[in-house]
Amino acid sequence: MTMSNNELGYAGDISPETANDWMQSGAAVMVDVRTDAELAWVGFVPGAIGVAWKQWPDMTMNPAFDEAVRAAANGKKIALLCRSGVRSIAAAKRATELGLEAYNILEGFEGDVDAAGHRGTQGGWRMRGLPWRQN
Numbered sequence: 001m002t003m004s005n006n007e008l009g010y011a012g013d014i015s016p017e018t019a020n021d022w023m024q025s026g027a028a029v030m031v032d033v034r035t036d037a038e039l040a041w042v043g044f045v046p047g048a049i050g051v052a053w054k055q056w057p058d059m060t061m062n063p064a065f066d067e068a069v070r071a072a073a074n075g076k077k078i079a080l081l082c083r084s085g086v087r088s089i090a091a092a093k094r095a096t097e098l099g100l101e102a103y104n105i106l107e108g109f110e111g112d113v114d115a116a117g118h119r120g121t122q123g124g125w126r127m128r129g130l131p132w133r134q135n
Helices: 016-025 036-041 065-073 087-097
Strands: 012-014 028-032 077-081 102-105
Touching: 012 016, 016 028, 016 077, 016 102, 028 065, 065 077, 065 087, 077 087, 087 102
Parallel strands: 012 102, 028 077, 077 102
Antiparallel strands: none
């Protein structure tokens, strides 16, 4: 966590490892804001709650996001995960507006694009060897 809530508009940025520790200890709930298609095709974090920020295929805002993220938090702080750590920032800002203690997980699930145009080699939940599965 490098900046304050006032500077970012949410509680802060955390590493994938910190998010995993918080989730495993019960200190936070992980909310995965990727689309249902991403969760099904790319992989998911066991125990994370899927609440899409935008919906596939047209990437329109999820009208149920506010209600679903409040329910997912259930009184705990939330750590938000997306593909690369971009959508989760927007979702963390919105969750903060809703009165939740929301953190962005840096690098996301797949990390940044490498020189070959591929994800999964430049950071991210999967590359760091944290728990994940595929259908």
